[in-house]
Amino acid sequence: MTRGTSEMAYKGTLVLDVHGHVTVPPGANNHLVQMLGSNQPFPSPIGQPGKNWKHISEEEFRKAAQIHVDYIDARNIDVQVIGPRPFLQMGWMEPHIAPAWAAYNNDMIAQQVSFFPERFVGAAQLPFTPSAPDTEHLLPELDRAVEELGFVAAYVSPDASGTRAQPGMDDPWWFPLYERAEELDVPLIVHGTNTLDPRFRRVPMNYQLAFLTEQYLAGQFLSHGDVFERFPRLRIIICHCGGALDRFIPTDHHIAQKDLSANLFYDSCGYDLNFLEAAIKQRGVNRVVFGTEAPGSGGAVRPETGRTSDDLVPVLDGFGFLTDADRKAILHDNPLRVVPGFVKSGRVKPLDV
Numbered sequence: 001m002t003r004g005t006s007e008m009a010y011k012g013t014l015v016l017d018v019h020g021h022v023t024v025p026p027g028a029n030n031h032l033v034q035m036l037g038s039n040q041p042f043p044s045p046i047g048q049p050g051k052n053w054k055h056i057s058e059e060e061f062r063k064a065a066q067i068h069v070d071y072i073d074a075r076n077i078d079v080q081v082i083g084p085r086p087f088l089q090m091g092w093m094e095p096h097i098a099p100a101w102a103a104y105n106n107d108m109i110a111q112q113v114s115f116f117p118e119r120f121v122g123a124a125q126l127p128f129t130p131s132a133p134d135t136e137h138l139l140p141e142l143d144r145a146v147e148e149l150g151f152v153a154a155y156v157s158p159d160a161s162g163t164r165a166q167p168g169m170d171d172p173w174w175f176p177l178y179e180r181a182e183e184l185d186v187p188l189i190v191h192g193t194n195t196l197d198p199r200f201r202r203v204p205m206n207y208q209l210a211f212l213t214e215q216y217l218a219g220q221f222l223s224h225g226d227v228f229e230r231f232p233r234l235r236i237i238i239c240h241c242g243g244a245l246d247r248f249i250p251t252d253h254h255i256a257q258k259d260l261s262a263n264l265f266y267d268s269c270g271y272d273l274n275f276l277e278a279a280i281k282q283r284g285v286n287r288v289v290f291g292t293e294a295p296g297s298g299g300a301v302r303p304e305t306g307r308t309s310d311d312l313v314p315v316l317d318g319f320g321f322l323t324d325a326d327r328k329a330i331l332h333d334n335p336l337r338v339v340p341g342f343v344k345s346g347r348v349k350p351l352d353v
Contacts, residue, residue: 009076010313013328016335016342018153018189019239019267019291020080020120022109023068025060029088031104036093041100046107058111065112069119071295076313079345080294082109083123083155086191087207091128091160098127102141110149118347121339123153123189126177128160135177142177146184152341153187153237158214162194162207169218170225178231187235187265187338190218192243208297215243219264223256228263235263235338237289241270241279260287265338267291268316268330271298271309277319285326289335290316 009015035042072080084105093101105125113120124145126138145151156177159166167173169190181188192211200206219242228234248254266283269291270276280288290312292298298310307314316327333351335342342348 009078010317010327010331011324013332014078014348015076015313015331016290016339016348017072017077017080017292017294018237018289018335018339019269019293020068020072020082021085021293021296022082022105022112023064023295024108024112025056025064027056028061028108032088032090032101035097035100039094039097041097043100044104044107046104046111061108061111062115065115068112068295069116072119075292075294075308075311077292077294079118079342079347080120081123081153081189081339081342082112082120083153083189083191084109084125086155086157086193086211087205089125089128089155089157089160089193091130091157091193092162092196095129095131098129099141101125102127103144106141106145106149106151109151113150118345121153121341121344122149122151123155124149124151125155128157128166130159130161130163130166134173134175138177139180142180142184146186150344151186152339152344153189154181155191156188157193158190158218159195159210160193162196162210168221168225170221170227174227175230178227178234182231182233185233186341187237189237189239190215191239205297211240212243215240217243219243219266222264223258223260228260232263235265237265237267237291237338239267239269239291239293241268241276242266242283245275245278246282265289265334268312269293269298269310271300271312273315276312276315277321280319280330281321285322285329286334288330289338290331 102125109122113122126141142154192214194207195210200209215238219238265287267289270279292310292312294310300309336351343350
């Protein structure tokens with residue numbers, strides 16, 4: 001049973017989660033294997049009966065999406081932004097395959113949204129080619145995702161190929177994408193993807209190290225650069241609380257001495273309680289948006305509660321340093337301010353500003 005439209009997850013407030021990823025049957029990703037193996041792109045089979053690789057039916061996609069809905073129901077999440085699985089974006093692939101893979105993922109995201117339109121809104125995968133002269137090559141898929149599929153945000157990788165060959169997020173290389181995101185009024189969600197660094201190979205799920213390093217670097221480059229002076233209406237969310245914490249006091253010159261409260265935000269997807277508490281205090285409540293990645297990497301069970309670590313609504317409820325107004329801001333008001341497309345779910349009212 002899914003959450004009713006009149007039910008509100010936290011003290012009469014709809015809980016809005018900015019950090020979720022599409023859930024599909026495992027065989028759905030065979031489409032990528034076929035493309036990589038043949039070294040050629042194939043059109044997306046979504047919405048074309050009989051065209052799915054391994055004959056994956058719409059019913060199998062529905063069952064996978066229902067598992068996702070049940071999961072967020074159990075964690076008091078009302079509406080969630082879903083985008084691509086970051087480590088499956090495969091930014092190291094041949095450039096001529098990347099657009100087809102992005103389009104297929106976006107079609108799968110749109111399909112899940114269509115199954116449960118009151119529970120999900122979409123965020124796009126973009127076909128990054130770090131060797132391209134700039135981000136102009138990303139715009140056709142961004143336009144399609146927003147204007148045709150109704151997506152409300154887009155994912156960006158600070159290092160799509162995992163080789164650190166891509167310019168930093170303050171570089172003019174990014175400006176065409178920033179300009180179009182402003183025009184479309186959609187936020188960009190910064191999330192690490194893969195790493196090909198051989199030093200990381202002993203670490204299980206070593207892409208998580210790339211998430212930490214690349215997301216933290218993105219925050220540094222964006223805050224110290226002039227991106228938001230050039231694009232004052234641009235909104236960017238950095239996942240996993242920004243990847244890492246700052247070790248300097250707020251008045252130190254290593255911290256950008258500027259007001260970024262209208263542009264640069266961090267989600268709450270940090271599962272260690274000490275880390276999450278420190279991140280909220282460092283970033284400030286007004287720059288934290290609720291995010292869980294549920295279901296995703298937060299499946300470890302907290303021994304003291306018996307609940308998975310991505311069950312973050314009770315965690316915020318238990319932080320004594322937060323007021324009820326702070327919790328409402330993180331769980332609802334801030335996500336809606338940064339991602340106004342939440343209203344497309346039909347359950348969320350526009351924020352009064």
